[in-house]
Amino acid sequence: MKILYLDCHMGASGDLLNSALSELVDQRKYLEIMNHCGLEGIHFQASVKENGGVSGSHIEVLIDGHTEEEPQSHHHHHEHHTMAEIMDTIDSLQLSEHVRQKTKAVYQLLAEAESKAHRMPVSEIHLHEVGMKDAIADIAGCCVLMEMIAPDRVYTGSLRTGSGTVHCAHGILPVPAPAVAALLEGMPFEKGDVDGELLTPTGAALLKHFTDSYDNPPRMILDKQGVGVGSRTYQEPDVLRAYLGEINDDGDVVELAASMDDMTGEEIGFAANKLMAAGALDVYTTPIYMKKNRPGTLFTCMCLKRDEQRMIALMFKHLSTLGIRSYASKRYVMKRTMNEWQTPYGMVHEKTAAGYGTKRAKLEYEDLARIADEADISLYDARKLVQASKK
Numbered sequence: 001m002k003i004l005y006l007d008c009h010m011g012a013s014g015d016l017l018n019s020a021l022s023e024l025v026d027q028r029k030y031l032e033i034m035n036h037c038g039l040e041g042i043h044f045q046a047s048v049k050e051n052g053g054v055s056g057s058h059i060e061v062l063i064d065g066h067t068e069e070e071p072q073s074h075h076h077h078h079e080h081h082t083m084a085e086i087m088d089t090i091d092s093l094q095l096s097e098h099v100r101q102k103t104k105a106v107y108q109l110l111a112e113a114e115s116k117a118h119r120m121p122v123s124e125i126h127l128h129e130v131g132m133k134d135a136i137a138d139i140a141g142c143c144v145l146m147e148m149i150a151p152d153r154v155y156t157g158s159l160r161t162g163s164g165t166v167h168c169a170h171g172i173l174p175v176p177a178p179a180v181a182a183l184l185e186g187m188p189f190e191k192g193d194v195d196g197e198l199l200t201p202t203g204a205a206l207l208k209h210f211t212d213s214y215d216n217p218p219r220m221i222l223d224k225q226g227v228g229v230g231s232r233t234y235q236e237p238d239v240l241r242a243y244l245g246e247i248n249d250d251g252d253v254v255e256l257a258a259s260m261d262d263m264t265g266e267e268i269g270f271a272a273n274k275l276m277a278a279g280a281l282d283v284y285t286t287p288i289y290m291k292k293n294r295p296g297t298l299f300t301c302m303c304l305k306r307d308e309q310r311m312i313a314l315m316f317k318h319l320s321t322l323g324i325r326s327y328a329s330k331r332y333v334m335k336r337t338m339n340e341w342q343t344p345y346g347m348v349h350e351k352t353a354a355g356y357g358t359k360r361a362k363l364e365y366e367d368l369a370r371i372a373d374e375a376d377i378s379l380y381d382a383r384k385l386v387q388a389s390k391k
């Protein structure tokens with residue numbers, strides 16, 4: 001499984017996320033996409049930067065040739081945009097429909113946070129900095145990068161917001177800024193003792209939208225590292241690191257169980273076949289007695305942890321149950337290999353299982369059954385014939 005782990009101990013912002021993630025893809029291709037996506041006056045550029053001894057990429061979004069930090073661009077701080085205007089701009093971007101939808105979903109989070117922070121409906125809010133073209137560019141850029149990287153699971157760990165105050169269009173705000181604090185609902189974080197705004201509203205909204213687990217990932221094999229370098233000077237290097245790697249979670253399984261007393265054997269068999277075809281590791285039924293002395297069926301599906309939600313959806317679709325129990329378990333398996341060879345009775349297959357100091361082989365039932373049928377002998381005799389022909 002492809003894992004993306006974002007180490008956010010120095011928080012996150014739109015440009016830091018873009019900078020780090022851009023190192024995990026073909027950076028030139030990404031810049032080309034962003035520079036031709038139809039955001040008028042916007043230009044993405046990448047450079048290598050060092051901060052506190054750590055080197056990495058720094059992606060900058062220029063508006064009419066100026067960076068956000070330059071005084072020439074300060075006039076735009078007095079502008080503000082409604083959600084409707086921002087949605088129209090996103091709709092006009094020459095990016096995939098998937099990226100446009102993701103960009104809008106991140107903006108929806110930002111708008112809901114603003115609405116909570118200012119206690120006014122989403123329809124009445126005006127976005128200042130977060131509604132600017134460079135903010136739209138940052139968010140769309142991040143959505144493009146996530147589409148290019150296509151991780152199966154995103155982990156965000158060690159999230160710190162920073163402390164103190166920050167100066168913005170609203171005036172002087174406490175850190176985390178009110179919009180960030182609203183976004184943080186449900187996200188584990190700490191302020192830390194760095195004086196400054198480490199986590200911005202844009203960074204928080206992007207993390208909230210893309211993160212599957214706010215945790216450090218399980219042991220992973222690192223494939224590539226992306227380092228995003230910011231321009232602020234803190235007690236610690238202003239960097240965000242993104243790790244792309246693989247984890248082998250084939251041993252993490254769940255057992256999903258449901259009891260029913262109102263389904264026919266045909267319906268239960270049909271459901272079992274559907275789950276097996278969808279990738280369940282095993283499905284089995286157990287006869288049980290349920291309340292009111294009704295004979296019923298305990299239906300159990302074993303599947304990989306990562307398939308749990310998909311299997312639950314199928315169980316609710318094909319079973320009459322209103323509830324499913326989930327038991328996490330660990331599965332140990334032997335390594336299996338299949339051999340085949342020609343015998344006087346036709347092709348025969350043998351499965352060998354090895355591991356944990358044991359090795360054993362077993363002739364495939366289907367081959368033995370065919371030989372037994374053709375020669376009108378027992379399964380036991382068919383096995384002896386094949387074993388004798390092997391010597």
Ligand SMILES: O=C([S-])c1cc(C(=O)S)c[n+]([C@@H]2O[C@H](COP(=O)(O)O)[C@@H](O)[C@H]2O)c1
Nearest residue numbers: 117127128129130168177178179200201202
């Ligand atoms: O743009 C808006 S509306 C805005 C709201 C708030 C609130 O907390 S409310 C805060 N800010 C500050 O603006 C800058 C830029 O944010 P980005 O996410 O675009 O980097 C940052 O300091 C925010 O705290 C803006």
Ligand code: NI
Nearest residue numbers: 114117170179
């Ligand atoms: Ni605000």
